[in-house]
Amino acid sequence: MQEIVPKFESIFTVDCVVFGFDEGELKVLLIERNEEDYTGWWALPGYYVQQDEGLDPAAERILYELTGLRDIYMEQFYAFGDVDRHPQGRVITVAYFAMIRLNPLKELKPVINYARKAFWHPINDLPKLAFDHTQIFEKSLEKIRRKISYQPIAFELLPEKFTLTQLQHLYELILNKKLDKRNFRKKMLNYGILKELDEKQRGVSYRAATLYKFDRRKYARLFQKELSFSK
């Protein structure tokens, strides 16, 4: 390309919107900033991308450093580059969303320092966020709302074994609307991507629900059969 305008170089970062589903709530992982700019504010976990590092690997690394988790479902969804989004100057960020199974028994183990202050926040009660992170979060919600309607990403948020009611609640939270129980079960089971287990829920003081797991092989076989939910 011709250099009519001078090239300039910019810092760039990756920010992650990490969703988790816990105690019947949809949560997002935030860190409390301890650094220059927006000190003490909550922010999305994010970091500088390294010289020799692609975007996806950077996102994976950052998530690992914050949570100790690897092999997590992540997807890039938008780049944010407004001129004034960062007080230090021009910083462009590429945003990813991630979905992780929250295992209440297993603490997240941050690998580097600043992650000590990472906490899960219910998405309906988020504090003000640093930079344009509120905007980034909103965009991620839009994206997963659409995506959950045609691809089985919700399973990434659930434990290996789950009940149909848990699955339905999760859909309801993400889509932000009530679904009909009988219709939901009929439809979900019809897709044929769930495997019914011989196992039941334990430790509940009412009739125990059957456990299911997501059958990735069956899903792959359907090749692009898309899910869809409206009511």
Added chain:
Amino acid sequence: MQEIVPKFESIFTVDCVVFGFDEGELKVLLIERNEEDYTGWWALPGYYVQQDEGLDPAAERILYELTGLRDIYMEQFYAFGDVDRHPQGRVITVAYFAMIRLNPLKELKPVINYARKAFWHPINDLPKLAFDHTQIFEKSLEKIRRKISYQPIAFELLPEKFTLTQLQHLYELILNKKLDKRNFRKKMLNYGILKELDEKQRGVSYRAATLYKFDRRKYARLFQKELSFSK
């Protein structure tokens, strides 16, 4: 954020996948490179983002410089940042797709030099592209395929006044499958977002078709009513 790894700075660019619909074909705008790296290769129009310029404005500027067109439908769809995507070093690009009405009577008027070598290429017969531009193009196709199924972006590619057959052909090209004429018309007219005009097609040697136009106001009133097409 703590500076555990050194920050580094990177060049970044915007690349545009510009779609046009002409002579019954879906086309994409390519430039022939006259610069260092991939000299003589076809590439997507793209350029360096300026220091004081946001991403969306950069995309709009670049499209304007290449085509002389403004107020075009554009949407950012993905950032590409593989370490080795550019021979000169680390260059991250934010990709946009754009859709423009090709008016055969009105030539595109490039404002800057390198755009002299811009041509429209049918999407089914693209040459090898420079850098990772083939990959960028493929991703843009995926995106518009999905998007056209739930939002009225196809109209951006058609002239103000169009026939239902033209509209159907365009859907068929983008979705890459045949649609049934009667079902298509029934469905499209049912959405209530088209305005039937008193005017007919001219200059054809067969029965002239009724012209329609897209009614933005009615569409807005439907507020998120989504289109959908399967067969």
Added chain:
DNA sequence: ATATAGTGTGTATTTATTACACTAAGGTAA
């Protein structure tokens, strides 16, 4: 034994999708 709380199930109605073929209109060429 009984109260409690969530599980699990079926059917009828409405709506959307699909498959399918001929006549109407306008222009061209003999």
Added chain:
DNA sequence: TTACCTTAGTGTAATAAATACACACTATAT
């Protein structure tokens, strides 16, 4: 002016999917 060519424009029946809706079952706690 007539025959012909090409595309426009139309309806219905069959099937599939979405929706609305309510009660009996079961495990546990008291």
